[in-house]
Amino acid sequence: MGLRFTPALAALALLASAGLAASQTAGREAPPVSEAPSVSPVVEEQLIDDLRQIAREQIVLLAIASQNNHYGHLQEAEILKLDEQWKRERESSVKPLIAMTLSNPLSTFLTRLQAGSEGLFRKIWATDQNGLNVGQTLPTNDFWQGDEEEFTLAFNRGPGGVQVFGPKWNAEFLYWYTTVTLTVADGSNTAIGAMTFVVNLEEFTRRAALGII
DSSP states (O other): OOOOOOHHHHHHHHHHHHHHHHHHHTTSSSOOGGGSOOSTTTSOHHHHHHHHHHHTOHHHHHHHHHHHHHHOSOOHHHHHHHHHHHHHHHTSSOOHHHHHHHTSHHHHHHHHHHHHTTTSEEEEEEEOTTSBEEEESSOOSOSBOTTSHHHHHHHTTOTTOEEEEEEEEETTTTEEEEEEEEEEEOTTSOEEEEEEEEEEHHHHHHHHHHTOO
């Protein structure tokens, strides 16, 4: 992905580097949360604009619209039934719902996008109006994201909605990351779903320092 190096991204790099330095000082295994960079001022409008461009891709809009047409507005009991199916399939060798989702064109597009980012994006997923997965780069623990703040705080704001969480520390792979969720809107400016990006702040910092973003 060719993010442009702008003053906004430079600010992101500067603030994110504070988190990188803190993690190195703390031994990287468990840096104190107090030393993490502040996220709200970190993720500047340029980064969000770049993510919004992805959320406007036709394959994203078509896939979400198709699933909305398929499921409609589901009742919570129906959503939970699908969610339970997903969870059962995670423990089974037979995974029709998971396989269908991970192999669809949108998941293929997102997986290529993540691979092309060369470490900048750690996870990407898109959800429909119910908060159900439409496409994703990696398996999630559940099928329904609509009960989680990453979805609700962005989607409930309508078109243009955005929610940033973090920075957070990944203790398994030892890096700082932030999660950005955007409302996806169709051509009539109606909210139809959401997209979530897990952004590696340390990789972002490295690229910004080299001026290659």
